[in-house]
Amino acid sequence: VSAHDEIRALNQRYARAADERDIDALERVFHPDAEITGARGTASREGWLDTMRGPRAFPTSMHVLGDPLITMEHPDGDVASVDTYAVVYQLGDDASGSGDMTLGIRYLDTVERHDGRWVVTRRVAKTLWMR
Amino acid sequence: VSAHDEIRALNQRYARAADERDIDALERVFHPDAEITGARGTASREGWLDTMRGPRAFPTSMHVLGDPLITMEHPDGDVASVDTYAVVYQLGDDASGSGDMTLGIRYLDTVERHDGRWVVTRRVAKTLWMR
Amino acid sequence: VSAHDEIRALNQRYARAADERDIDALERVFHPDAEITGARGTASREGWLDTMRGPRAFPTSMHVLGDPLITMEHPDGDVASVDTYAVVYQLGDDASGSGDMTLGIRYLDTVERHDGRWVVTRRVAKTLWMR
Numbered sequence: 438v439s440a441h442d443e444i445r446a447l448n449q450r451y452a453r454a455a456d457e458r459d460i461d462a463l464e465r466v467f468h469p470d471a472e473i474t475g476a477r478g479t480a481s482r483e484g485w486l487d488t489m490r491g492p493r494a495f496p497t498s499m500h501v502l503g504d505p506l507i508t509m510e511h512p513d514g515d516v517a518s519v520d521t522y523a524v525v526y527q528l529g530d531d532a533s534g535s536g537d538m539t540l541g542i543r544y545l546d547t548v549e550r551h552d553g554r555w556v557v558t559r560r561v562a563k564t565l566w567m568r
Numbered sequence: 569v570s571a572h573d574e575i576r577a578l579n580q581r582y583a584r585a586a587d588e589r590d591i592d593a594l595e596r597v598f599h600p601d602a603e604i605t606g607a608r609g610t611a612s613r614e615g616w617l618d619t620m621r622g623p624r625a626f627p628t629s630m631h632v633l634g635d636p637l638i639t640m641e642h643p644d645g646d647v648a649s650v651d652t653y654a655v656v657y658q659l660g661d662d663a664s665g666s667g668d669m670t671l672g673i674r675y676l677d678t679v680e681r682h683d684g685r686w687v688v689t690r691r692v693a694k695t696l697w698m699r
Numbered sequence: 700v701s702a703h704d705e706i707r708a709l710n711q712r713y714a715r716a717a718d719e720r721d722i723d724a725l726e727r728v729f730h731p732d733a734e735i736t737g738a739r740g741t742a743s744r745e746g747w748l749d750t751m752r753g754p755r756a757f758p759t760s761m762h763v764l765g766d767p768l769i770t771m772e773h774p775d776g777d778v779a780s781v782d783t784y785a786v787v788y789q790l791g792d793d794a795s796g797s798g799d800m801t802l803g804i805r806y807l808d809t810v811e812r813h814d815g816r817w818v819v820t821r822r823v824a825k826t827l828w829m830r
Contacts, residue, residue: 449637499672506711534699541761568796580768665830
């Protein structure tokens with residue numbers, strides 16, 4: 438399996454873990470020393486996981502990630518930049534959709550291969566729009 | 569072309585065949601003995617194709633599939649699990665969108681290579697949300 | 700990096716350049732002799748770039764491209780057909796979303812490798828729906 442395909446799988450494992458609120462699986466996506474920057478500032482992996490352990494504002498979510506733009510300095514290297522467009526559906530209880538929120542997010546990640554496994558070492562999540 | 573890329577193409581051929589209601593192309597996506605499970609229970613390929621031959625509830629559809637999460641037990645094997653997030657736009661005639669339906673669907677597929685060609689042998693389609 | 704991965708990156712560079720209105724980056728996506736066909740007819744690369752230099756109808760856009768269906772006549776060839784489903788979010792200033800427009804677009808591209816770099820030589824953009 439190519440590095441590109443492994444990195445794509447990392448992205449998709451993140452999406453499923455986030456939607457299932459599977460904290461163990463989320464933990465495996467990130468390096469222990471990862472820095473995660475979002476609307477609320479920069480957090481360590483543990484700090485960020487703590488927010489994910491908290492109550493959900495929306496009962497259901499779906500992180501639909503587009504094909505990532507992967508840039509590697511060296512084709513056989515262990516570091517890559519990953520730029521991913523995502524539409525995140527945050528769904529309320531109301532089937533009418535009146536309580537839903539949809540976000541356009543751009544994930545700018547640095548990913549590294551450690552012990553043969555790709556992990557995110559740095560993430561900047563930019564919310565492009567929210568409805 | 570790698571197995572990963574062939575499996576991705578299979579996904580995309582499904583999307584286009586479904587949107588164009590091209591029954592012959594849909595048939596080629598699935599193995600003759602495939603089992604397809606959806607909201608209405610489990611169907612054989614022929615039974616499922618019959619429902620696709622029926623009248624369309626919406627004149628236009630667009631199956632936008634995200635990057636699939638592909639898991640192969642053996643990199644050179646002939647079997648893979650494919651987990652795909654999709655947003656399916658079912659569009660009514662009304663440009664206002666009042667008659668549209670949008671679905672968040674997760675396809676959990678087993679795909680196999682038969683005679684050098686990947687086909688879906690088992691699909692479970694889970695509707696995550698509907699608006 | 701495989702031809703498939705380079706072509707996917709070309710698609711994603713297009714999306715980001717379009718959203719950032721980065722005319723130089725858009726220029727690099729297309730061959731100098733490219734023909735681009737859309738709702739307003741067929742344009743040369745320069746003619747099309749001129750329209751992109753003009754005022755924006757919407758302050759923000761996001762081109763979310765699904766996984767492309769890539770077809771190469773020869774696996775090691777320098778020509779491919781690329782069929783991409785995209786959802787293009789055109790966002791107005793109003794957070795309520797009342798001034799937004801969302802389009803379902805299918806890009807049917809011919810891409811070629813020139814001097815080791817993939818570029819679009821022909822694009823037909825079909826708007827499947829608009830809301």
